[in-house]
Amino acid sequence: xxxxxxxxxxxxxxxxxxxxxxxxxxxxxxxxxxxxxxxxxxxxxxxxxxxxxxxxxxxxxxxxxxxxxxxxxxxxxxxxxxxxxxxxxxxxxxxxxxxxxxxxxxxxxxxxxxxxxxxxxxxxxxxxxxxxxxxxxxxxxxxxxxxxxxxxxxxxxxxxxxxxxxxxxxxxxxxxxxxxxxxxxxxxxxxxxxxxxxxxxxxxxxxxxxxxxxxxxxxxxxxxxxxxxxxxxxxxxxxxxxxxxxxxxxxxxxxxxxxxxxxxxxxxxxxxxxxxxxxxxxxxxxxxxxxxxxxxxxxxxxxxxxxxxxxxxxxxxxxxxxxxxxxxxxxxxxxxxxxxxxxxxxxxxxxxxxxxxxxxxxxxxxxxxxxxxxxxxxxxxxxxxxxxxxxxxxxxxxxxxxxxxxxxxxxxxxxxxxxxxxxxxxxxxxxxxxxxxxxxxxxxxxxxxxxxxxxxxxxxxxxxxxxxxxxxxxxxxxxxxxxxxxxxxxxxxxxxxxxxxxxxxxxxxxxxxxxxxxxxxxxxxxxxxxxxxxxxxxxxxx
Amino acid sequence: xxxxxxxxxxxxxxxxxxxxxxxxxxxxxxxxxxxxxxxxxxxxxxxxxxxxxxxxxxxxxxxxxxxxxxxxxxxxxxxxxxxxxxxxxxxxxxxxxxxxxxxxxxxxxxxxxxxxxxxxxxxxxxxxxxxxxxxxxxxxxxxxxxxxxxxxxxxxxxxxxxxxxxxxxxxxxxxxxxxxxxxxxxxxxxxxxxxxxxxxxxxxxxxxxxxxxxxxxxxxxxxxxxxxxxxxxxxxxxxxxxxxxxxxxxxxxxxxxxxxxxxxxxx
Numbered sequence: 001x002x003x004x005x006x007x008x009x010x011x012x013x014x015x016x017x018x019x020x021x022x023x024x025x026x027x028x029x030x031x032x033x034x035x036x037x038x039x040x041x042x043x044x045x046x047x048x049x050x051x052x053x054x055x056x057x058x059x060x061x062x063x064x065x066x067x068x069x070x071x072x073x074x075x076x077x078x079x080x081x082x083x084x085x086x087x088x089x090x091x092x093x094x095x096x097x098x099x100x101x102x103x104x105x106x107x108x109x110x111x112x113x114x115x116x117x118x119x120x121x122x123x124x125x126x127x128x129x130x131x132x133x134x135x136x137x138x139x140x141x142x143x144x145x146x147x148x149x150x151x152x153x154x155x156x157x158x159x160x161x162x163x164x165x166x167x168x169x170x171x172x173x174x175x176x177x178x179x180x181x182x183x184x185x186x187x188x189x190x191x192x193x194x195x196x197x198x199x200x201x202x203x204x205x206x207x208x209x210x211x212x213x214x215x216x217x218x219x220x221x222x223x224x225x226x227x228x229x230x231x232x233x234x235x236x237x238x239x240x241x242x243x244x245x246x247x248x249x250x251x252x253x254x255x256x257x258x259x260x261x262x263x264x265x266x267x268x269x270x271x272x273x274x275x276x277x278x279x280x281x282x283x284x285x286x287x288x289x290x291x292x293x294x295x296x297x298x299x300x301x302x303x304x305x306x307x308x309x310x311x312x313x314x315x316x317x318x319x320x321x322x323x324x325x326x327x328x329x330x331x332x333x334x335x336x337x338x339x340x341x342x343x344x345x346x347x348x349x350x351x352x353x354x355x356x357x358x359x360x361x362x363x364x365x366x367x368x369x370x371x372x373x374x375x376x377x378x379x380x381x382x383x384x385x386x387x388x389x390x391x392x393x394x395x396x397x398x399x400x401x402x403x404x405x406x407x408x409x410x411x412x413x414x415x416x417x418x419x420x421x422x423x424x425x426x427x428x429x430x431x432x433x434x435x436x437x438x439x440x441x442x443x444x445x446x447x448x449x450x451x452x453x454x455x456x457x458x459x460x461x462x463x464x465x466x467x468x469x470x471x472x473x474x475x476x477x478x479x480x481x482x483x484x485x486x487x488x489x490x491x492x493x494x495x496x497x498x499x500x501x502x503x504x505x506x507x508x509x510x511x512x513x514x515x516x517x518x519x520x521x522x523x524x525x526x527x528x529x530x531x532x533x534x535x536x537x538x539x540x541x542x
Numbered sequence: 543x544x545x546x547x548x549x550x551x552x553x554x555x556x557x558x559x560x561x562x563x564x565x566x567x568x569x570x571x572x573x574x575x576x577x578x579x580x581x582x583x584x585x586x587x588x589x590x591x592x593x594x595x596x597x598x599x600x601x602x603x604x605x606x607x608x609x610x611x612x613x614x615x616x617x618x619x620x621x622x623x624x625x626x627x628x629x630x631x632x633x634x635x636x637x638x639x640x641x642x643x644x645x646x647x648x649x650x651x652x653x654x655x656x657x658x659x660x661x662x663x664x665x666x667x668x669x670x671x672x673x674x675x676x677x678x679x680x681x682x683x684x685x686x687x688x689x690x691x692x693x694x695x696x697x698x699x700x701x702x703x704x705x706x707x708x709x710x711x712x713x714x715x716x717x718x719x720x721x722x723x724x725x726x727x728x729x730x731x732x733x734x735x736x737x738x739x740x741x742x743x744x745x746x747x748x749x750x751x752x753x754x755x756x757x758x759x760x761x762x763x764x765x766x767x768x769x770x771x772x773x774x775x776x777x778x779x780x781x782x783x784x785x786x787x788x789x790x791x792x793x794x795x796x797x798x799x800x801x802x803x804x805x806x807x808x809x
Contacts, residue, residue, distance in 0.1 A: 001700045002692040009680035432676045435622055436690045436743070437665020439658060536614075536623045539676065 002438070003446040006429075007453050010422070017454055020418045020522075024458025024515045025465060027408040032466035032503070032511040034404060037473065038397045040502035045390065048272045049382040051118040054085075054338040055347040056354045057385065059378040063248055064088065064293055064333035065369045071361045072112075075339055080353050082342045085112035086334040088287050094280055095242040096203055104202070105279045106245060108287030108334075114180060116340040122268040124200050124214065125237055126176035132212045134474075140213040142172060148235070175237060179266030182283040186263075194286035195265035196241060199276040205234045206267065210478050212498070214269075237264050243280065247292040258290045288332055295332040347381040354379050408518060415454065415522025419447060423526040430530050431538030444531035451523025452516055459515030463508045470501045568595035569783050570619055570751060571646040576626045577614050577806075588614045589625070590806035598750075601777060601784045603797035610803045612787040613755050618645060619785060620668045620753045621652055621660045647751075665694045669744030671773075673756035675736040677728040683739050684724040687711040690746035707746075714742040718772060734765040738772065745776065752777070754786040758793065770796060 011017050058071070068086045075084040088108035095101050114120050128142045141147045152166045170178065178184045184195040200206055206214040217234030244259040262282065269276055288294035312322045341350035358379060359372040383390060423430070430443055469476065477499055480486040577589040588611040596602050606612045617623040625643035645652045647667060655663060664670075669690075677686045691707040692700045700707065715721060718738035728736055737757060744752055757773065758766030770793060777784050786797060794800045802809040 001695075001697040002689050004697075005685060005689070005692065006678070006680070013680045428676060429678050432678060433689075433693065435620070435664060435670045435672075435676075437661050437663075437693045437747075439661040442661075442693070534623075536617050539622075539672065 003442065003449050006446055007450050010450060011453065016418045016422055020415045020454045021458045021461065023411045023414045024455055024519055025462040027411040028459045028462025028511050028515045029465040029469065031401065031404045031408065032463060032508060033469050034400060035507055036466065036470045036503045037499060037501050038400060039504065039507065040500035042393050042397065043502055044500040046383060048270050049386060052270050052272065052275060053382045054116040054340040055350045056339040056379065056381050058337040058339065058354055058358060058375065059335060060370050060375065061335050064335040066331040066333045067365055067369055068334045068337055071337055071358065074357045074361055075354065078353050078357060080342050080345050080350060082340045083112065083115035084337050084339045085116045086110065086284060087113065087336040087338055088284060088291065088293065088334050089336055090245055090291060092243055092245040097239040097241065106243065106287065107279060107281050108284040109281055110284040111181065116338045120180060122270050123176055123179040124267045124269045125172065127172035135211040135213050139209065139211060145172060175266050182265055182281060184263045184265045193263065194283045195263045196243065197266045197268050197281040198236065198264055199279045200267040200269040201273060201277040203236045205236045237266050239264055243282065245290050247290065255292065260290060293333040296330060347383065351379060351381050412518050412522040415451065415519055416525055419451065419523045419526035423447065423530045427533065427538045427541040430533050431535045431541065434535035435539065440531040444527045447523050447527035447530050448520055451519040455516030455519030458519065459512035462515060463512055467503050470503050473499045473501050567649065569598040569648055570596040572619060573644040575615065575618055575643055577618065578626055588806055592808055594801060594808060596783055596785055598783055599781055600799065601786065601797040603794035603800045604785060604787045604803055605789065605791065605794040605800050606803035607789060611806045612803055615803065616753050616755050616785060616787050620670055621663045666747055667749050668751045668753055669749040671740050671744050671752065671754040671757045673759040675740045677736055677739055679728050682725050682727060683715065683720060684708065684711055686728065686739055687715060687742045687746050690743050694747050711742065711746060714745055718742055733761050734769060737761060737769050741773065750783055752782050752784045754784065756788055757786065
């Protein structure tokens with residue numbers, strides 16, 4: 001009882017315990033902030049990965065595998081599997097309206113992709129009724145249904161765009177539908193044509209604002225052969241791009257580049273900078289066609305004859321070397337089937353079901369699809385696919401936390417020094433307490449309890465400080481950039497355009513307990529000193 | 543707070559615990575107390591075989607010069623320190639014929655008490671009053687007094703008796719004329735008021751023995767006299783046994799018996 005009374009009074013009447021609380025608070029805040037930001041990075045990475053790629057991917061890269069619809073049917077009959085969709089993943093070159101060219105990752109998808117991935121949520125240009133959390137000034141153009149028509153009229157009035165471009169106007173609802181279908185109606189011919197959806201960071205025509213929204217550029221220049229530039233609206237969904245891909249034969253050999261000019265139906269934003277900067281989505285059938293992976297009658301190369309001198313007679317009756325090609329129907333192929341598990345299902349359990357389903361599928365179509373053994377390594381959860389990177393991030397988090405823990409020992413010694421000094425200062429009080437019957441353990445507990453209180457107070461304040469910093473880390477970062485020119489977070493290096501952050505209650509709890517443990521550790525030696533103090537010497541202490 | 547009522551205000555009759563007319567057994571008994579302090583590399587003998595009996599209800603003044611071992615004797619009697627044992631055994635036995643370094647309270651040897659029992663002895667059986675008051679500066683007056691009960695009863699015991707304890711503390715402080723100072727800090731009190739608070743703290747747990755170490759040594763004459771009057775009044779009211787250490791003959795003269803300590807021995 002007397003311990004709690006003295007703890008309260010020592011806390012409120014001395015400056016030194018406040019310094020100890022400050023030390024614990026700063027250490028706790030440092031650890032929790034770092035852990036939350038680095039942990040947030042990992043959590044966001046895993047979340048976006050699952051949102052974009054589903055739980056499990058069944059892949060046979062480059063040449064792909066056929067009869068995928070049968071596999072999807074088999075997968076979707078499993079109660080643990082919610083949906084599956086076919087995808088082609090390849091690489092190509094994109095030429096933007098201003099003639100800039102990039103190597104990009106091209107993904108062929110169809111409507112089923114939205115059932116497996118959070119595709120609809122990622123489509124950017126669509127009608128919204130509520131502004132984004134940080135868009136307090138409601139600057140998001142998507143909030144205005146008439147934004148494009150008014151902008152077009154304004155730009156037409158000063159001659160920056162022509163009637164043809166004005167005709168490309170599509171309401172936000174239509175842009176969303178076009179983005180989902182990866183098709184667009186040609187304003188001139190009225191024909192529905194395949195279209196692409198670009199990652200929103202790819203073109204560079206839309207500027208990301210600090211409030212999290214994107215502002216389309218006014219003008220995009222294009223170099224013309226006569227010299228100079230033509231000017232167009234910089235709103236990329238009204239433009240078109242040229243995609244070039246390299247089709248492969250079934251044996252994996254390139255058979256020549258194929259290019260197509262395609263309108264841009266929309267843009268998408270996953271929040272994963274790497275995907276938003278380098279990915280182009282295209283309708284699956286169009287990509288299959290460009291890569292010669294669609295169902296078609298093709299010449300199939302036969303194996304060389306056993307007799308090198310063998311001949312055959314052609315339809316005109318002339319003798320010739322045996323032909324090594326025959327025509328046949330080649331089924332459509334995809335490189336990947338993405339699988340989404342039922343809600344709450346562990347991705348590893350989904351992977352196990354996918355392995356079983358593929359094994360059955362491969363048995364039924366033996367010789368016509370890669371065997372189950374061949375596919376075993378390519379049926380992976382997203383986390384396994386990124387295991388090297390994710391493992392490195394986890395190890396980095398552990399290493400940084402270890403270093404911070406080590407640094408936090410400074411607080412232990414600081415508390416030790418402060419408590420040592422306080423025990424010395426309160427020597428006479430200890431003698432008085434002993435003279436009225438306080439035992440050694442009671443005196444030791446007085447100081448340990450004091451350490452606990454300082455640890456709890458420092459931990460709680462540190463946790464509050466960490467929450468405040470973590471929740472406002474992006475505004476703080478922006479302010480640092482504006483005020484000091486200090487930009488630490490480079491989206492192209494760290495994947496996400498904004499600093500990810502997440503304070504998980506159990507982490508705050510661990511840091512709080514750590515703060516208490518460190519404080520008690522710092523108080524331990526002074527507490528032992530106080531307990532072992534000779535009461536007579538303590539009373540005579542000057 | 544029930545105590546044996548004094549028979550006369552001037553000199554309370556010592557209590558007896560045997561047949562009528564038989565001498566009362568001492569409440570506090572010290573035999574062959576030796577104590578040596580070590581200052582650097584030098585051993586400084588402070589007590590060299592002190593024998594002392596204090597009867598129940600008796601006021602004994604221990605008179606001695608500075609450094610004669612008065613305070614050390616008081617600390618030993620109060621269980622704050624332990625006598626050296628044996629120190630040296632042959633010499634102790636030779637001088638007293640009894641085992642060395644024995645202090646008994648109500649017949650029980652303090653050396654046989656465990657650390658916890660000794661803590662309880664200091665909490666319940668003796669009350670200390672020091673020359674320099676030794677109040678806890680962060681606590682208010684009432685808390686400085688009730689803290690003795692907090693130590694005695696522990697968290698839950700104190701919580702159960704809180705109202706009773708606080709009433710008792712207020713009554714004690716009221717009897718010393720400090721009712722208007724309950725919420726003050728020691729730094730806001732005069733020397734005499736501080737010493738009254740210290741006496742109230744010493745009496746908080748109704749100990750049968752009060753050990754006072756130069757209680758007026760830090761006060762002016764008038765205040766000291768007033769404090770002594772209050773101590774005497776309290777002693778009579780509560781039937782306390784008291785050992786008071788002083789170097790002042792005039793103060794010692796107020797006691798029932800004076801014991802002179804010279805060179806670590808009772809003269």
